[in-house]
């Protein structure tokens with residue numbers, strides 16, 4: 031699955047948020063084969079298009095797609111030197127595809143702040159510094175290897191050494207790797223190093239119940255994020271924890287009472303999905319209407335392979351209707367009559383919202 035890691039200093043609200051995500055989340059009966067790791071939560075991706083499709087197709091079941099959130103506790107200043115859970119923590123971050131950095135933007139005298147005061151800028155710097163130091167360590171080791179090998183004169187090793195020197199001097203200035211302008215090939219060369227500061231990152235600003243507006247702490251996070259071109263999702267973990275226990279009318283009433291249109295978790299999940307670079311395609315039938323996930327830019331056979339490896343191996347072609355066409359034509363047969371059903375081959379790039387049906391050889 032695609033994984034988004036939740037990081038942040040202690041006591042910023044990571045676990046509160048993670049627990050709300052998993053509780054609101056998924057009836058585990060839907061995913062019987064998934065291993066139960068308490069730090070990994072499978073979360074359904076809210077998508078209003080599923081309901082529209084189901085109104086037309088009237089299936090027995092509606093199945094949303096999912097992503098995984100991983101609660102990565104234990105980052106403290108000094109982690110890169112092995113403080114706290116140090117190395118274990120860093121190893122967990124290496125395994126995720128994107129990072130959601132929770133930043134404390136609420137004051138509460140009852141909740142201790144590890145640095146003694148609430149300061150988003152210094153909290154963000156603390157975390158970024160640890161990740162950057164860990165990366166510098168990795169880069170230094172890789173540089174030693176490349177430079178030893180470069181002595182025998184292989185072109186690739188020389189290029190790698192030079193690239194690592196550029197990366198090192200960039201990161202020595204304190205900047206994350208994702209801020210360095212690199213070509214596709216250079217990114218590819220660095221990929222095996224699994225550098226932490228290269229992962230797409232967003233900020234989750236954990237605000238108090240009244241902290242969505244006129245909140246200098248939130249503004250501070252926004253300013254930092256804007257400079258990096260990163261997304262900020264303001265939520266109140268405390269509100270989400272309460273919401274996660276409510277359903278139906280009670281839930282609507284609570285949201286209305288708080289002046290909110292939707293649960294903050296929905297925004298967190300959607301932002302995570304976008305951050306991971308994912309798009310959704312649908313399969314529609316009388317048994318089920320279902321959303322599936324592929325990386326943006328995937329070709330049709332890869333999408334087929336998400337459903338079943340046989341579909342990918344024996345891929346012949348895909349029947350594709352764009353979501354808007356499907357809706358406008360009132361379903362598949364209407365879309366077919368309107369000439370909106372396309373036959374696409376193996377080079378077709380799947381578009382977000384495609385309603386797909388695969389033809390394959392077994």
Ligand code: GDP
Pocket residue numbers: 038039040041042043044045046047103136137138141236237238266267268269
């Ligand atoms: P973590 O260490 O980052 O996982 O933080 P926790 O989720 O365990 O939260 C630390 C403490 O802060 C707990 O006592 C939470 O109840 C409290 N907390 C979390 N979110 C909020 C919030 O939005 N407002 C307030 N006032 N307290 C919160």
